[in-house]
Amino acid sequence: MQHPIPCHFVYVDKAHTLEKLTAAVKTSEKIALDTEADSLHSYYEKVCLIQLTLNNKHYILDPLADLDLTRFLNALANRPLIIHGSDYDLRMMFQSFNFQPKRHVFDSVVAARLLGYEKYSLAALTERFCNVLLPKTGQKSNWGRRPLTESQLIYACNDTRYMEVIAQHLYLELKNLNRVLWHQEQCTFITQEALKNKTIQDPENCWRLKGLSKFSRRQMAFVRQIWNWRERQAQKSDKPPFKVMNNNLILDLALWANKQNPPIDSNHHMPRLPRNCTGQRLNALIKAIKVVETMPENKYPDHKIKKPSQSPGPEFDTLRHETALIAKKINIPASILASRANLIAITIKKPTSMEGIFNAAPAIMRWQARLLEPAIKKIYS
Numbered sequence: 526m527q528h529p530i531p532c533h534f535v536y537v538d539k540a541h542t543l544e545k546l547t548a549a550v551k552t553s554e555k556i557a558l559d560t561e562a563d564s565l566h567s568y569y570e571k572v573c574l575i576q577l578t579l580n581n582k583h584y585i586l587d588p589l590a591d592l593d594l595t596r597f598l599n600a601l602a603n604r605p606l607i608i609h610g611s612d613y614d615l616r617m618m619f620q621s622f623n624f625q626p627k628r629h630v631f632d633s634v635v636a637a638r639l640l641g642y643e644k645y646s647l648a649a650l651t652e653r654f655c656n657v658l659l660p661k662t663g664q665k666s667n668w669g670r671r672p673l674t675e676s677q678l679i680y681a682c683n684d685t686r687y688m689e690v691i692a693q694h695l696y697l698e699l700k701n702l703n704r705v706l707w708h709q710e711q712c713t714f715i716t717q718e719a720l721k722n723k724t725i726q727d728p729e730n731c732w733r734l735k736g737l738s739k740f741s742r743r744q745m746a747f748v749r750q751i752w753n754w755r756e757r758q759a760q761k762s763d764k765p766p767f768k769v770m771n772n773n774l775i776l777d778l779a780l781w782a783n784k785q786n787p788p789i790d791s792n793h794h795m796p797r798l799p800r801n802c803t804g805q806r807l808n809a810l811i812k813a814i815k816v817v818e819t820m821p822e823n824k825y826p827d828h829k830i831k832k833p834s835q836s837p838g839p840e841f842d843t844l845r846h847e848t849a850l851i852a853k854k855i856n857i858p859a860s861i862l863a864s865r866a867n868l869i870a871i872t873i874k875k876p877t878s879m880e881g882i883f884n885a886a887p888a889i890m891r892w893q894a895r896l897l898e899p900a901i902k903k904i905y906s
Contacts, residue, residue, distance in 0.1 A: 531679065532583060532682060532686060533583070534582075534583035534584060534585055534678070534682045535582070535583070535584045535585070536584075536585050536587065536678070537584055537585065537586040537587060537592075538586075538587040538590035538592070539590070539592075540592060540593075543586070543592050543594075543597060546577075546584055546586065546597065547596050547597045547600050549579060549580060549582070549584075550577075550579065550597065550600040550601055550604060551600045551603075551604075552580075553579040553580050553604055554604075554605070555579070555604065555605045555606070555607055555631075555689065555692075556577055556578070556579045556601065556604050556605070556606055556607065557577065557578040557579070557606075557607040557608075557685040557686075557688035557689050557692075558575070558576070558577055558601075558606050558607065558608050558614065558685065559575075559576045559608065559609065559614060559681075559684040559685045559688075560572045560574065560575055560576070560614045560617055560618060561573050561574040561576070561666070561668040561681060562617050562668065563667065563668050563669035564765065565665055565667070565765060566667045566668075566669055566670075566764070566765065567669055567763050567764065567765065568759045568760050568762070568763050568764055568765060568766070569760075569763055570617070570620075571588075571617075571620075571621050571669070572588055572617050572618060572621040572622070573587075573588065573589055573668035573669045574586070574587065574588070574668055574673075574681055575588060575618075576681050576682060576684050576685045577685060578685040578686055578688060578689060583682050583685065583686060585678060585681055585682060588621070588622075589669065589671065594622060598622055598624050601624070601626075602624060602625060602626050602627050602628075603627055603628060604628055605628045605629050605630075605631065606626055606628070606629075606630045606631065607630075607631045607633065607688050607689060607692045608630055608631070608632055608633070608688075609632070609633045609634055609647045609650075609684075609688060609691075610632065610633075610634045611630050611632040611634075611635075611712065611715055611716065611719070612715050612718065612719050615630070615715075615716060615719035615720065616719040616720075619719060619720050620722075625720055626716060629709065629712065629713075630712050630713075630715075630716050631692050631696070631708075631712065632708075632711070632712045632715060633645075633647075633650060633688065633691055633692055633695055635708060635711045635712055635715065636692075636695040636696070636698075636699055636708050637650060637695060638857070638858075638861055639699065639704050639707055639708055639711070639857060639861065640695065640698050640699065640702070640704070640857075641855075641856040641857045641858070647659065647684065647688075648661070650691045650695075651687045651691065654687075654690060654691050654694045655687045655690055655691070657687065659683055660680065660683075666680070702855075704892075706892065707890070707892040710890050710891055710892055711890060714890065730829065731752075732748065732749045732752035732753065733748075733829060734748065734752070734772045734775065734776060735772070736776060737828075737829075738828070740776075740779070741783070742822070742825035742826060742827065742828070743783055743817065743822075743825055744779050744780060744783045745779075745825065745826045745828075746817045746820060746824070746825045746826060747778070747779035747782045747783055747814060747817050748775060748776065748779040749826055750813045750814060750816055750817055751770075751775045751778050751779060751782075751810070751813060751814065752775055753813065754809060754810055754813040755769050755770050755775065757809075758806055758809070769799070769801070769802075770798075770799055770802065774796060774798075774799075777796040778795065778796055778814070781794075781795060781796055782814045782817065788815070788818060789811060789814055789815050789818065790811070790815075791811065792807060792810075792811065798810075835869050835870070835873060836869075837868070837869045837872045837873070838869075838872030838873050838875065839872070840872050840875075840904050840905070841868060841869065841872045843904055844868055844871060844872055844900065844901070844904060845859075845868055847897075847900035847903075847904070848862055848863050848868065848897065848900070851896055851897070851900065855896075862893055862896060862897070863889070863893055863897060864888075866886075866888070867886040867888060867889050867893075870885050870886040871885050871886055871897075871901060873885070875905050876901060876905070877901070877902060877905050877906060879894055879895070879898060882894045882897065882898065882901060
């Protein structure tokens with residue numbers, strides 16, 4: 526086992542190097558792609574680096590530089606891509622640049638899982654196929670800060686450096702097992718899901734933290750006020766909410782505020798606050814909490830009514846057993862062949878045809894339905 530040998534890469538932060546990269550993208554057969562974002566360090570999550578390997582050359586594009594990425598992104602959208610765990614990268618590229626791939630995406634995580642691999646991280650696959658041990662340093666870097674360190678750039682470059690070789694090995698294994706179409710269908714579904722806008726929060730429920738089931742309505746009113754205060758502070762400072770205040774402290778503050786008999790006009794005897802909660806931020810917190818003091822009871826939030834979970838049909842255990850047998854025969858986890866939710870949906874609707882299976886479980890893949898069809902027909906015929 527060896528560590529990665531330092532490799533040359535082109536850092537793209539100028540118009541002339543971006544132009545050369547765009548020209549190279551247009552002529553490449555396939556491109557390994559990865560991104561680095563700043564979700565651990567910013568409220569407004571964005572892509573901070575785009576790494577690419579194409580034609581045996583490595584590039585690190587800085588999207589925070591003052592560059593017009595339009596022509597580059599148009600060229601990239603028209604090339605086949607290799608991505609490890611494409612759902613996150615495609616979602617971030619879509620949110621940051623409205624990037625929508627028009628060609629096939631080869632997801633190495635999906636491929637490894639369809640082949641029954643127990644370990645499918647990038648490090649595990651690089652070790653397996655390239656005999657290289659990737660370092661883990663850099664995973665939690667602040668990718669939005671400039672200048673980037675040499676170790677950050679080396680880490681970023683390694684994320685795409687070996688992906689084409691990995692994809693070649695995985696594709697051959699998929700082909701040998703006649704699972705290429707399975708993989709293509711799964712990747713297409715993931716791509717379509719990643720291009721849906723899921724960033725809009727539900728104001729009625731986004732503040733509901735884990736553990737509220739035992740809270741009174743008034744206590745929940747305090748939670749809602751403090752949570753909304755935290756969101757405003759996080760937005761104002763462009764920091765992740767957890768860096769303003771963690772969820773457990775929000776709950777503790779709500780319980781403390783609910784016990785206060787005199788009006789709340791200071792942080793006296795409050796649970797210990799973060800060091801950054803002083804001055805205007807502290808005053809804003811106290812002001813937010815005090816809103817509940819004069820809030821009429823009919824404005825308190827109600828407990829969330831849980832939607833009744835779907836109960837599986839009486840044949841659920843039989844179908845789950847049959848699914849496990851099929852999965853074992855083709856050497857993949859049963860959860861890859863069919864999720865619990867899909868199995869429940871099938872036992873409720875009791876389909877007897879392929880069309881019926883799709884109607885019963887809309888998220889099921891065609892390859893999954895084909896494998897399950899004989900067992901489903903046997904149960905419901």
